[in-house]
Amino acid sequence: MNPPLALAMGSSSDWETLQHAAVLLDDFGVAYEKCVVSAHRMPDDMFAFAEGAAARGLKAIIAGAGGAAHLPGMLAAKTVVPVLGVPVASKHLQGVDSLYSIVQMPKGIPVATFAIGPAGAANAALFAIAMLANEDAALRQKLQDFRARQTEAARAMTQELR
Numbered sequence: 001m002n003p004p005l006a007l008a009m010g011s012s013s014d015w016e017t018l019q020h021a022a023v024l025l026d027d028f029g030v031a032y033e034k035c036v037v038s039a040h041r042m043p044d045d046m047f048a049f050a051e052g053a054a055a056r057g058l059k060a061i062i063a064g065a066g067g068a069a070h071l072p073g074m075l076a077a078k079t080v081v082p083v084l085g086v087p088v089a090s091k092h093l094q095g096v097d098s099l100y101s102i103v104q105m106p107k108g109i110p111v112a113t114f115a116i117g118p119a120g121a122a123n124a125a126l127f128a129i130a131m132l133a134n135e136d137a138a139l140r141q142k143l144q145d146f147r148a149r150q151t152e153a154a155r156a157m158t159q160e161l162r
């Protein structure tokens with residue numbers, strides 16, 4: 001069976017950020033493909049990737065990119081598979097450029113946009129898991145268990161103050 005999710009990124013340098021999504025997907029036992037597919041460095045490959053996404057059975061694409069981050073929007077332009085955009089922190093503008101590039105999509109081609117950096121990558125994975133959980137009761141239970149553990153960990157924080 002083909003994996004339901006893809007992690008796409010503009011450069012291998014984005015993996016440091018996107019791996020925070022991968023770790024969560026691994027923990028939840030959700031399969032994914034991963035690739036570097038830059039919109040401006042390899043546009044033909046990026047088009048082929050996006051055009052084949054639905055036929056490969058992808059249910060969502062988590063796309064991370066930094067700087068002038070065209071990738072999530074360009075993928076969304078070429079497929080109706082939902083694209084979850086992760087702004088990667090950039091060297092000079094700390095990822096504000098990436099965030100604005102991804103979040104400010106003109107009306108008509110949406111990209112769901114997450115926070116800059118590792119937290120955004122992790123939340124994109126959790127969001128994708130929640131989407132898949134709509135059709136998968138076991139996965140929904142895992143997500144609820146994850147939330148319950150997180151709540152317990154947060155409650156335990158008060159004890160740490162003593």
Ligand SMILES: Nc1c(C(=O)O)ncn1[C@@H]1O[C@H](COP(=O)(O)O)[C@@H](O)[C@H]1O
Pocket residue numbers: 009010011012013014037038039040041064065066067068069070071072088
């Ligand atoms: N934003 C994009 C795209 C794109 O949007 O197509 N392709 C590469 N990049 C970004 O360039 C940054 C620097 O890349 P290098 O580290 O390879 O120089 C990365 O964060 C990547 O996402």
